[in-house]
Amino acid sequence: MPGQRQTFPVDWDQRDQQGNYVAPGQYSLVAWLISGAAAGQPFQPETAAPPVTFTIQDMPVPAIPAAPSLTAAKGNGANLLSWTAVSGAAGYHVARGPGSDSLFLPLFTASADQTSFSDTDELLPGTKYFYTVRAFNIAGIDGPAFNEAIVQT
Numbered sequence: 001m002p003g004q005r006q007t008f009p010v011d012w013d014q015r016d017q018q019g020n021y022v023a024p025g026q027y028s029l030v031a032w033l034i035s036g037a038a039a040g041q042p043f044q045p046e047t048a049a050p051p052v053t054f055t056i057q058d059m060p061v062p063a064i065p066a067a068p069s070l071t072a073a074k075g076n077g078a079n080l081l082s083w084t085a086v087s088g089a090a091g092y093h094v095a096r097g098p099g100s101d102s103l104f105l106p107l108f109t110a111s112a113d114q115t116s117f118s119d120t121d122e123l124l125p126g127t128k129y130f131y132t133v134r135a136f137n138i139a140g141i142d143g144p145a146f147n148e149a150i151v152q153t
Contacts, residue, residue, distance in 0.1 A: 065089045065135035067146030068115075072131055078118040079151040081131055085115050086143070089135035093142055096121075097130045100148060104132055123153050 068083040081094065089112050095104035096119065108117050123129070129152075132145040 061141070062137040062139050063088055064141055065137055065143040067144045068092065068133050068135055069146045070131060070133045070149045072149035072151045074151050074153060075118065077123070078120045079123065079129055079131070079153070080116070080118055081133070081149065082116040083133045085113075086135040088137060089143075090138045090140075091136055093134045093136060094119075095132050095134075097132075099128075100130055100150075102130070104130070107131075125153055128152050 065086045065088045068086045068089075070081065070083045072082075073080045083092065086092075091112050092110040092114070093106060094108040094110060094117050096107045097104035107119065107121065110117060119129070119131075128150055131149045131151070132147075134142040134145050136142045
């Protein structure tokens, strides 16, 4: 339940195969807090006085960004894409596919302040390329694509 807190002791002898400390139960977390460390200081389990507890608090998932509007044009040896900036976007996922109803494969990840991309990746003459752009939030969740853009090389 969002906003719910749960506190439990950690057995520092319990570790998973990667060497991470484990705690009882299963948790899907966006953020977590550790009590037992001084403010602004890293937590040192080797020097912490028992009992040490973790406090887990579910955090609300950030809003999913709106869909950017995408345009595309044929350039000199490249397909030139540009899209509208979207409020709340942490970045943009650009994908390309061979047709409108086909599987779009990831092509490029743009930062939040980047709103254009030049595709020069193995473009064949006389071929139609279909593109989509989706904004993603800080949790990495994609929003919808507003439209597909098509370029004929």
